Amino acid sequence: MKSATTSPLDLGCAGEARPLRVLVLGGTSEARALAARIAQRPTIQAVMSLAGRTSAPLDVGLPTRIGGFGGADGLARYLAQTKIDRVIDATHPFASRISANARSACAALSIPLASFGREPWRAQEGDRWIEAGDLGEAAAALAGAPKRVFLTIGRLGVGAFRAQPQHEYLIRTIEPPELAELPPRSALLFSRGPFAKDDEIALMREQRVELVVTKNSGGPSTYAKMEAARELGLEAVVISPPAYPEVSRLGDLDAAMAFLS
Structure with missing residues (x-):
């Protein structure tokens, strides 16, 4: 893997015809699927950028850059x-900082930018959702009597729930959170999706879960917990993803490849 200070793009010789140069801001299953399609196109020279928040990122089949850029100016x-021609933002729906930096940098350089990723989940019949705009609202929704809370928001942001110390939290994450961020009554479960509905039901029953807190990250890989909560009749505090209406959204892989044509 390449370091954050090394460009994996070969700039070529002056005057040579060159492939379309693409930066994919990744870290999701959608980004990996896109990388697999791009790797089959010799007319596209792409690099995948990963934030480096997991210690063992999955191989994406493209030259990979790990780490931040130094804000919008650094990305620009x-x-x-590297003479990038197109940028696709295929980051997690809640990766708001890099998405904002990409919008700013691409606007400054007049580089076409599009978003490719999953649609958010929609409440179904039988769901008992409490929708929250951010982590603070989600924590505030937990005011009241002590409960067994299944907290599935990843390792970042768990500190917001220290404001509700009366609950017992089961925190599922890929990487360990900072210990100082943990609510006082917490247990950690290290696991990476996708998850099956029956397994989620069994876990929630075994752990005596009474309420689920999650980010509405969309996609199928972690939706099973929502199905399990519905089947068990559990309330779920669901944090809405940020919206970026000014960025073109690519609905599927074919649309993403068309954007790179």
Whole structure:
């Protein structure tokens, strides 16, 4: 893997015809699927950028850059130096900082930018959702009597729930959170999706879960917990993803490849 300070793009010789240069901001299953399609196109020279928040990221089949760019200005410098022609934001729906930086950097350089990813989940009949705009609202929704809470928001942001210390939290994450961020009555469960509905039901029963807290990250890989909560009749506090209406949204892989044509 390449370091955050090394460009994996070959700039070629002056005057040579060159492939379309693409930066994919990744970290999701959708980004990996897109990478597999791009790898089959010799007319596209792409690099995958990962934030580096997991210690063992999955192989995506493309040259990979790990780490931040140094804000919007740093990203703009990288795009200019490597002569990027297109940027696809295929990050997690809640990766708001890099998405904002991409919008700013691409606008400054007039580089086409599009978003590719999953649609958010929609409440179904039988769901008992409490919708929250952010982590603070989600924590506030937990005010009241002590409960067994299944907290599935990843390792970042768990500190918001220290405001509700009366609950027992089962926190599922890929990487360990900072200990200082944990609510006082917490247990950690390290696991990576996708998850099956029957397994989620069994887990919630075994752990005597009474309420689920999750980010509405969309997609199928972690939706089973929502199905399990519905079947068990559990309330779920669901944090809505940020919206970026000014960015073109690509609905599927074919649309993403068309954007790169």
